[in-house]
Amino acid sequence: MATILSWFGVARPAPALARHEVDVAIIGAGAAGISAARFLRDQRRSVAVLEASDRIGGRVHTDTSIFDVPYDMGAHWIHAAHGLTLLDLARQNGFDPYPANTDETLMIHGREATPVEYREFDRAYDAFESAIKAAGRSGRDVAVADVLPDGHAAWRDTVSFILGPYACAKDLEDISTLDFWRSDERSDFYVKAGYGALVAGLAAGLPIRLNTPVLAVDRASDRIVLTTERGSLSARRLLVTASTNVLADGIIRFSPELPAGHAEALAGLRLGTYNHVALELPGNPLGFERDAPVYLHREGRRNMGLLARVAGSDLYLADAAGGYGAELEREGPEASVAAAVDLLADAFGNDIRARVKRSHATTWGRSPYIRGAYSCAAPGRADARRTLAKPIDSQIWIAGEATSPNLWGTVGGAWIEGERAAREIVASL
Numbered sequence: 001m002a003t004i005l006s007w008f009g010v011a012r013p014a015p016a017l018a019r020h021e022v023d024v025a026i027i028g029a030g031a032a033g034i035s036a037a038r039f040l041r042d043q044r045r046s047v048a049v050l051e052a053s054d055r056i057g058g059r060v061h062t063d064t065s066i067f068d069v070p071y072d073m074g075a076h077w078i079h080a081a082h083g084l085t086l087l088d089l090a091r092q093n094g095f096d097p098y099p100a101n102t103d104e105t106l107m108i109h110g111r112e113a114t115p116v117e118y119r120e121f122d123r124a125y126d127a128f129e130s131a132i133k134a135a136g137r138s139g140r141d142v143a144v145a146d147v148l149p150d151g152h153a154a155w156r157d158t159v160s161f162i163l164g165p166y167a168c169a170k171d172l173e174d175i176s177t178l179d180f181w182r183s184d185e186r187s188d189f190y191v192k193a194g195y196g197a198l199v200a201g202l203a204a205g206l207p208i209r210l211n212t213p214v215l216a217v218d219r220a221s222d223r224i225v226l227t228t229e230r231g232s233l234s235a236r237r238l239l240v241t242a243s244t245n246v247l248a249d250g251i252i253r254f255s256p257e258l259p260a261g262h263a264e265a266l267a268g269l270r271l272g273t274y275n276h277v278a279l280e281l282p283g284n285p286l287g288f289e290r291d292a293p294v295y296l297h298r299e300g301r302r303n304m305g306l307l308a309r310v311a312g313s314d315l316y317l318a319d320a321a322g323g324y325g326a327e328l329e330r331e332g333p334e335a336s337v338a339a340a341v342d343l344l345a346d347a348f349g350n351d352i353r354a355r356v357k358r359s360h361a362t363t364w365g366r367s368p369y370i371r372g373a374y375s376c377a378a379p380g381r382a383d384a385r386r387t388l389a390k391p392i393d394s395q396i397w398i399a400g401e402a403t404s405p406n407l408w409g410t411v412g413g414a415w416i417e418g419e420r421a422a423r424e425i426v427a428s429l
């Protein structure tokens with residue numbers, strides 16, 4: 001048996017680990033780790049989930065302390081909801097999911113678009129999206145920016161923002177047409193209590209160790225030893241669900257190193273930037289229905305997507321993403337909030353500035369065990385997802401949103417991938 005150091009010996013007191021050796025160790029208690037652990041538990045396999053941070057959920061997390069109402073700091077839309085296990089689980093667990101409002105309002109510097117402008121905008125959007133999908137369908141794996149048709153000049157920047165940063169967390173130059181085309185986001189739902197609350201609830205009873213970053217993974221032929229600051233754990237199989245940026249940045253030391261193919265795949269699937277700027281506007285000063293999606297027509301790349309009155313509350317989410325989002329993230333949360341308020345003032349008039357009460361901006365790229373938002377394949381790298389999903393010597397699996405061929409960048413994709421990997425692991429034992 002491999003050397004097992006005392007598990008909680010060095011750190012703060014915590015319940016003793018029932019077993020120091022498990023069938024399967026899982027790094028990360030995000031959506032993929034949770035779904036995998038649920039499957040393994042149901043298969044009566046011994047499992048331990050090691051989570052670096054002090055909470056469950058990873059990139060899906062509902063906060064209720066900042067605004068007194070559920071605030072999804074990460075994922076909020078239940079994407080590709082039809083046929084998604086998570087939607088069924090939400091219903092079974094009393095979360096009462098409801099369909100997202102898809103009736104977008106388009107604001108143009110202080111006024112709503114006219115019917116003619118709405119039609120022009122729709123035509124530009126359809127033309128751009130069709131061109132990207134046509135390229136992907138024909139197997140071309142090039143930059144989205146390179147296949148956009150000429151024309152539609154007045155709407156180019158706004159539509160580019162929506163299809164690029166707002167949808168994929170990257171600018172159009174950095175997005176693969178093939179990856180874009182494979183993405184299968186059909187319909188969206190919400191849960192009032194927050195997506196993070198749903199996912200965290202589904203982790204109830206699982207053997208999750210919080211505050212336990214895995215520092216190193218040492219592999220011998222018959223077992224794998226995980227080293228943490230609080231001791232080591234031995235496992236027959238390992239599932240790694242840490243984000244592509246965590247892995248590509250070498251936050252976990254693997255010995256032997258990850259195969260070259262996997263390392264290259266990680267480089268092709270780096271996370272883009274996507275952050276919420278949450279603004280509280282009491283009294284519905286803009287007169288929106290609940291969960292109203294709003295596009296702001298802008299020249300240039302400084303734009304944000306808006307979701308008004310989340311679940312009927314006073315909370316608005318202004319989302320900053322891609323290159324501009326990364327700039328704001330570097331400048332800090334205050335800069336993001338100031339930029340969001342400026343955009344609102346441009347769209348709805350200066351009076352709105354005084355109506356903003358509390359505010360908050362996320363900085364997912366600065367979170368040490370996340371390091372970005374979600375993966376979008378670089379041009380030419382759409383097939384990296386398949387490579388990343390391949391087991392390493394039937395001992396280590398990497399799974400999460402980044403290995404999902406058609407639901408990458410989503411909680412649902414991570415959930416499906418966690419279970420898929422767990423199923424393969426059970427078959428290998």
Ligand SMILES: Cc1cc2nc3c(=O)[nH]c(=O)nc-3n(C[C@H](O)[C@H](O)[C@H](O)COP(=O)(O)OP(=O)(O)OC[C@H]3O[C@@H](n4cnc5c(N)ncnc54)[C@H](O)[C@@H]3O)c2cc1C
Binds near residue numbers: 033053243412
């Ligand atoms: C702002 C934002 C908005 C989003 N909006 C949506 C949306 O509306 N709908 C949607 O479906 N998706 C959305 N996404 C994407 C979605 O959140 C992710 O695709 C999904 O949650 C990823 O799940 P995962 O399990 O693959 O990874 P993660 O959630 O990243 O889970 C991995 C876990 O591993 C842990 N970890 C990392 N390193 C270590 C280590 N060394 N040791 C131990 N643990 C470690 C991390 O702390 C983390 O908890 C959004 C993401 C962001 C950031």
